[in-house]
Every structure is written in C-alpha cells, then in structure tokens.
Amino acid sequence: MVASPARSTVAVSDSGLPAYGDHVSSHAEEAAAHRRGGPRWPYLAVIGIGVALVVVPLLLGMFNRAAQGQQMIATFAPYMSHEQVDSFRADLGVVESARQNVLAVQANGQTPTGQYPYVDGLVRDYPSIDRDMSNMLDSMSANIDNFWQLAALPPFGLLPWFFALPGLVIVIAGVLGLRRSGRGKRTPVVWSVIGLLAFGLVAAPFAFGIFAKAPAGSPLIEDFRPLLTHEQVRKVQGYFVTLAGGQGELNSRYTKGILAEHPDANVAEIGTLEQRWQPMTSEFAGLIGVMNDNVGNFAAVAALNDTTTPLGFAAFDEFGWFFIVPGVLIALIVGLGPIRASQLRKGDT
Amino acid sequence: MRTKILVAALAAMTVLVGPGCSSGESDTKSDAVTPEELIGLFRFTPGTVEGGVVSGTWFRMVQPGGTVEAGPYMPNGDSAVPGGEATLLEPGSEGGLRSGGYQSEPNPAFAEGNSLAGSITKPTKFFAVEFGTSTNAVDPQTQRSVAVPSVVNKGGELTANLSAWGASWNNQEFNQGAPKPPEKEGAQVPGAAQVKQVWDWVSQKWLNLPKDVAGEGPSATGTYDADTKKFTLQWTSLIVGGPFNGFTGVWHLEGDFEPGDAAPGAAPPQAGAGG
Numbered sequence: 001m002v003a004s005p006a007r008s009t010v011a012v013s014d015s016g017l018p019a020y021g022d023h024v025s026s027h028a029e030e031a032a033a034h035r036r037g038g039p040r041w042p043y044l045a046v047i048g049i050g051v052a053l054v055v056v057p058l059l060l061g062m063f064n065r066a067a068q069g070q071q072m073i074a075t076f077a078p079y080m081s082h083e084q085v086d087s088f089r090a091d092l093g094v095v096e097s098a099r100q101n102v103l104a105v106q107a108n109g110q111t112p113t114g115q116y117p118y119v120d121g122l123v124r125d126y127p128s129i130d131r132d133m134s135n136m137l138d139s140m141s142a143n144i145d146n147f148w149q150l151a152a153l154p155p156f157g158l159l160p161w162f163f164a165l166p167g168l169v170i171v172i173a174g175v176l177g178l179r180r181s182g183r184g185k186r187t188p189v190v191w192s193v194i195g196l197l198a199f200g201l202v203a204a205p206f207a208f209g210i211f212a213k214a215p216a217g218s219p220l221i222e223d224f225r226p227l228l229t230h231e232q233v234r235k236v237q238g239y240f241v242t243l244a245g246g247q248g249e250l251n252s253r254y255t256k257g258i259l260a261e262h263p264d265a266n267v268a269e270i271g272t273l274e275q276r277w278q279p280m281t282s283e284f285a286g287l288i289g290v291m292n293d294n295v296g297n298f299a300a301v302a303a304l305n306d307t308t309t310p311l312g313f314a315a316f317d318e319f320g321w322f323f324i325v326p327g328v329l330i331a332l333i334v335g336l337g338p339i340r341a342s343q344l345r346k347g348d349t
Numbered sequence: 350m351r352t353k354i355l356v357a358a359l360a361a362m363t364v365l366v367g368p369g370c371s372s373g374e375s376d377t378k379s380d381a382v383t384p385e386e387l388i389g390l391f392r393f394t395p396g397t398v399e400g401g402v403v404s405g406t407w408f409r410m411v412q413p414g415g416t417v418e419a420g421p422y423m424p425n426g427d428s429a430v431p432g433g434e435a436t437l438l439e440p441g442s443e444g445g446l447r448s449g450g451y452q453s454e455p456n457p458a459f460a461e462g463n464s465l466a467g468s469i470t471k472p473t474k475f476f477a478v479e480f481g482t483s484t485n486a487v488d489p490q491t492q493r494s495v496a497v498p499s500v501v502n503k504g505g506e507l508t509a510n511l512s513a514w515g516a517s518w519n520n521q522e523f524n525q526g527a528p529k530p531p532e533k534e535g536a537q538v539p540g541a542a543q544v545k546q547v548w549d550w551v552s553q554k555w556l557n558l559p560k561d562v563a564g565e566g567p568s569a570t571g572t573y574d575a576d577t578k579k580f581t582l583q584w585t586s587l588i589v590g591g592p593f594n595g596f597t598g599v600w601h602l603e604g605d606f607e608p609g610d611a612a613p614g615a616a617p618p619q620a621g622a623g624g
Contacts, residue, residue: 063538071536118424157539234413234595241412241423244476248426248433251477277477278462282519288592289521297536 038181042337046194047174049326049333053167057160065304068297070156073147075290080147085137088287091280092130092137094273095243098250099126101269105258110265112257119254122246129239136236139223149216154208162204163322166197170330173197195334201327205320217316221302228298233291240281240288247277382504387573388449389609391500391580393470393602396437398430406470406602409435413595417585423596427474439471445604446484446582448500448509449611454483454517462519480518482525489515489522490591493530495564500582507571509582512564516598521591525598527584528564569600578606 057063078084102123105111154162177190205211226232251274258265308315315322396405407430410423425433443452446469454466464472464481472479488495495512512526524530569584581603588596 064536067536067538118426155539157536161539237413237593237595240592245424245426245433248424248476250426252426274477278519281476281478282462282521285519285521285592289590289594292592292594293533293590 038186039337040178040181042333043174043178043181045333045337046330047171047178049330050167050170050174053163053170053326057163060304060307061300062160062163062304063157065300066159067157068300069304072294072297072301073151073156075294076147077151079287079290080140080144082141082144084283085141085144087283088137089134091276091283092133094269094276094280095126096130097269098247098273099123101267102250102254105265105267108265110258110262112254112261114253114257116249116254118242118245118249121242122250125242126246129242132235133239136227139227143220143223146216146220149213150220153210153213163326166201170194170197191334194330198327198330198334201323202331204327205323210323211320214319215317217301217305217319218314221298221305221316224298225302228291228295230292230295233288233295236288236291240284244281247273250274251277384501384503386448387500387502387507387606387608388611389447390444390607391446391448391582391602392604392607393438393440393445394604395439396435398435398437401431403430403435403437404603406438406440406604407435408438408601409599410593411585411597411599415597417597417599423476425475427477436473436475438473440604441467441469441471441482443468445469446498446511446602447609448498451484451486451497451513453485454481454489454515458489458517458522459520464517466517475518478519480516482514482516484511484513485515486513488513488524488526488530489517490524491530491533491589493533495526495530502573502575505573505575507569507573507580507582509569509571509584510564511569511582511584514586514600521593523588523591523593523598525586525588525600526564527567527569527586529566529586529589530564532589571602573606580604580606 099122102119150156153159173190173193177187177194180187180190250270255267255270255274258267305315308318393406394404396403396407398404411417412421412423415421420434422434425436427433428436430437446452452468454464458465463479466472466481466483469482469484472481474480484498486494486497496510498509498511498513500507500509510528512528512530514524514526516523516525567584569582571580571582573580581601583599583601586598586600588594588598
C-alpha cells in the first residue's frame with residue numbers, strides 16, 4: 001500500500017522518515033529495476049503452463065493409467081505375433097478335426113456303448129466356440145502392427161513424467177526468474193533453461209515418433225474393447241470347460257470304447273487332439289490368464305484415450321500435440337517476453 | 350413331607366452347584382481346550398472311491414457361480430471318481446503336508462506342462478496334465494510373502510494357516526491357500542517404489558521387510574484325535590487372477606499326524622502366535 005504524497009510530506013518533516021523525494025526516487029528505482037529485469041507476465045505465464053503440465057496428468061490419473069498400460073503391453077507381448085495367432089488357429093483346427101472324427105465314427109455306426117455327455121457337449125457346442133474364438137483371433141491378428149507401434153513408444157509408465165518433470169522445472173525456473181526480475185536482475189539463464197525445455201517439448205513427439213505411433217492405440221482399443229471384459233473372459237473359461245470335459249472323456253473312455261468294439265475304427269484325429277492337448281491348453285490358459293489379468297489395465301488405457309472425447313478427438317490420435325502446444329506456447333512467451341524486452345532495451349540505448 | 354423337600358433341595362443343589370465344585374474335572378477340560386500347535390508331518394491317506402463315495406485325500410474345483418455343496422464341478426476325465434467331479438490324491442515323496450516348514454516347488458517347476466512339485470502330493474492328472482502342490486515362502490502366483498504352514502489343535506478341532514498352499518498345472522500357478530493372501534500387486538507407477546523406500550528411510554522404517562504375510566478369510570479347519578493321531582483338514586480357496594479366475598478349489602486332506610521338528614530355516618512364528 002503506497003502512502004499518499006501529502007501524508008508523506010507531513011511525516012517526513014516531523015519524524016525523520018524518508019522524505020517525499022526519497023520515496024518518489026525509490027519508486028523510480030523500483031520501476032527501473034523492473035525495466036532492467038523485464039516484465040513479470042512472461043514468468044507468470046510460464047509458471048501457469050508449468051503448473052498445468054504437472055497438474056493435468058495428475059487430474060487425469062495418467063500416472064496410474066499409463067503404468068497399467070505398460071503392464072498390459074508387457075504381458076500381451078508374447079501373444080501378439082502372427083506366428084502365435086497362427087498356432088492358436090491351428091489348434092482350433094485340431095479340435096474341429098477331432099470333432100469331425102467323432103461325427104464320422106457316429107455316422108459309421110461305431111459309437112461306443114454308454115453315455116458320453118461331455119463328448120456330446122463338445123460336438124454340439126464347438127462350432128459356436130470356434131466361431132467366437134476365431135473372431136477373437138481375427139481381432140488380435142488385425143492389431144498386431146498397432147500393438148507393436150504402441151510398444152515401440154517410450155515405456156508408457158514414463159510418459160506422464162515427460163510432462164510433469166519439465167513442468168516442475170519450468171515452475172521452479174519461473175519462480176526463480178520472477179524473484180530475480182523483481183530485484184532488478186536479468187535472468188538469461190532462467191530463460192535459457194525454459195527455452196531449452198520448450199524446445200524439448202516440441203522435439204519429443206518427433207524424436208519418439210509419437211505422431212506416427214500413438215494413433216495406433218485407438219483402433220486397437222476399439223477392437224479389444226469387446227474382448228477384454230470380465231464377461232468375455234468368463235465365456236472363454238466356459239469354452240475351456242467344454243473342451244476339457246470333452247477331451248477328457250474322449251481320452252479316458254470314448255476312444256477306448258470305440259476301439260474295444262471296433263478295433264479297425266479310424267480315430268486318428270482324436271489321437272492328434274490328444275497329442276496336441278497339453279501345449280494347446282497351456283497356450284490357451286496363458287492367453288485367458290493374460291486376458292483376465294488385463295481387464296482392469298485395459299479399462300484404464302481406454303479411459304485415458306477417452307479423456308479427450310468431449311473435445312471431439314481420441315487422446316492417442318492427437319497425443320503428440322499435448323507436447324507441441326505447451327512447448328510452442330512457452331517458446332512464444334520466451335520470444336515475446338524476454339527477447340522482445342531485450343531488443344527494446346537495446347533500442348533504448 | 351419336610352424330609353422330601355430337604356432331599357429335593359439337596360438334589361437340586363447338587364445338580365446346580367455340582368459341576369462348579371468338581372475342580373479336578375474342570376481343570377482337565379480346561380487343559381483339553383488349550384491351543385496346541387502341531388508341528389510335524391500330516392501323512393496323507395490316499396484318496397479312494399467306493400460306490401460313488403469319496404474318502405481319503407482329494408480335491409475338486411467348483412466352476413464360477415457354483416457352490417461347494419452342489420457344484421457344478423470341473424469334470425476331470427482322468428479321475429476315477431464317477432463324472433470326474435473330484436480328483437483323488439496320493440501322498441507325495443514326503444508323505445504329506447509338513448507344518449512348521451515350507452515344501453517349495455522345484456526349479457524348474459514344470460516339464461512339458463506337468464508339475465514337478467511332488468513333495469506333498471504325487472503329481473496327479475487333471476485334464477491330461479499333471480498338477481502338483483507345494484507350500485512356498487513367496488507364493489508363485491501372487492508373489493506375496495506368506496506364512497509358514499501351521500496347524501493348531503484346540504480340543505480336537507484343528508485350525509490351520511495354509512496361506513502358502515499352491516497348485517501348479519500346465520505352466521500355471523494358482524494360490525490355493527487359506528487364509529487367502531492378497532492378490533498380486535497391480536501396475537506400479539515408475540519410481541513410486543523407490544520414492545517409498547526413500548520415505549521409509551527418512552521415517553526410519555526398516556527397508557524390504559516381508560509384507561502382506563497375513564492372509565484374509567477363513568482358515569482351513571478339521572479334526573484331530575489325540576489318541577489315534579488321525580486328522581482331517583479341509584478348506585475352500587477362490588482362485589484370483591489367471592485363467593481360472595473365479596473357480597474355487599475344495600481340498601480335503603486326511604491321514605495320520607506324525608509329530609516332528611520344525612523344518613530348518615522355517616520362518617519365525619508371527620507376533621502373537623506363541624501367546
């Protein structure tokens with residue numbers, strides 16, 4: 001609060017406080033110091049952007065969600081190859097061949113005596129199981145390239161730090177700059193640091209290929225959305241019960257029954273299923289386990305992608321701009337604020 | 350008449366006060382219900398089925414949405430039990446479950462999907478692939494530190510902490526403990542663990558202490574005859590995570606208890622366990 005000139009004049013004459021002239025001169029010095037240190041608004045503006053870079057990832061829950069995305073990518077990686085998907089398809093084919101074998105045995109009148117409810121269930125239900133599992137494998141196959149594009153980005157868990165750490169440094173630099181500027185000191189180091197960080201933010205999406213790779217996330221998320229749910233996992237677990245029950249009965253009783261009554265019966269494809277059963281179930285169990293354990297992780301990644309839906313775009317599609325926009329804004333502030341002020345000072349002299 | 354009333358009153362007093370006065374009998378009962386930890390080998394009686402009735406040591410798996418009493422159960426085509434609704438178990442190389450020590454699974458744990466964990470129960474076919482059981486200081490599925498198996502007898506009723514009990518099948522690990530250890534820790538923000546360690550150091554906490562040893566939910570329970578040393582133990586354990594998430598394992602062990610020493614290297618008892 002600045003005292004009125006009249007009061008100052010009275011106070012000076014009676015109490016020995018600074019004279020009005022001194023007071024005016026102090027203000028003039030302060031103003032001069034500000035002129036030397038430059039205007040305050042550029043510091044305040046970069047501090048605001050720095051705070052946003054720290055706070056927005058926190059508000060969006062980006063730290064946890066990105067870590068969950070990283071875990072999802074790591075655990076799905078062994079299954080996201082054309083070789084692995086082809087292996088799954090081949091195994092589905094083995095089951096279908098065994099089913100056809102059972103149908104042929106039945107058509108030949110070689111059905112063994114007795115009740116075989118699990119074999120009957122397998123024969124009845126497998127076509128729909130095959131169809132659903134094949135659709136799932138189609139989705140996986142169609143997104144293998146997308147998956148590896150995402151996997152080629154820097155580790156997901158680190159991405160929020162790419163905003164938060166520069167943001168933190170920018171805030172610290174801005175506050176330091178503001179204080180030095182207030183004391184009439186120039187702040188070339190502060191602005192150099194801020195400028196460097198602005199350059200880093202602008203360069204990061206190009207250096208990491210974010211513009212090219214991140215948009216692969218949206219189609220993958222859309223295709224996996226119906227697959228990575230507890231309902232779908234439960235359904236696939238049910239398929240496993242059908243397959244395991246059917247195979248178990250084929251292996252333990254059905255085939256023996258056929259061969260006991262018809263030693264020359266052809267059960268080759270049922271035998272192939274028996275041979276392939278252990279690796280097949282191991283691989284499918286692994287996949288179902290990864291699906292189950294990533295339902296929550298997937299939901300987190302999808303939520304991250306959906307955070308910008310109210311703005312009319314998916315976050316992964318425009319992810320690079322999240323670096324460019326603050327970087328360019330800071331660069332503009334650096335250009336309009338301190339550099340412009342420096343040019344003006346040079347003009348004055 | 351007065352005599353009759355006196356006799357009746359004395360009889361009533363005898364009935365009411367009598368039990369309280371027989372201090373010797375009371376002490377005996379009190380001793381009998383003092384909890385006693387049973388350390389040694391719980392040697393299993395092999396599972397058998399006769400006339401559709403399953404006895405001995407066995408396991409079954411309830412499908413999601415089912416009940417322990419009525420199923421539906423996973424039909425193990427390799428089981429001798431009609432319908433495959435239970436899987437009979439045989440004692441492993443050590444003869445059964447050891448309390449006071451772990452019976453960890455070997456490394457490697459599998460050969461072509463078949464479990465090599467054969468100390469507690471003999472690897473047994475489950476859908477054409479052998480599964481095994483083990484107790485591990487760090488549970489292979491949840492990666493949690495879990496308490497050493499312990500069994501307490503209280504007047505013929507057993508309560509067991511079998512959090513460390515796990516089953517392995519086809520390259521998959523399933524915690525089947527009771528009480529249940531917490532599920533596997535989810536994704537961690539990079540650097541969070543290190544920050545926590547720094548914080549622990551600043552607040553002068555010990556670093557890297559075993560965590561989450563305590564399980565949740567009911568313990569295994571059973572019966573014990575101190576004279577014949579016959580025991581039963583049973584529990585259910587929900588599978589959390591992995592391909593069989595939501596299925597429930599039902600375990601029934603029975604056999605003879607053989608007292609022995611705690612295994613060397615067994616974890617110290619938890620605070621409060623020793624009284």
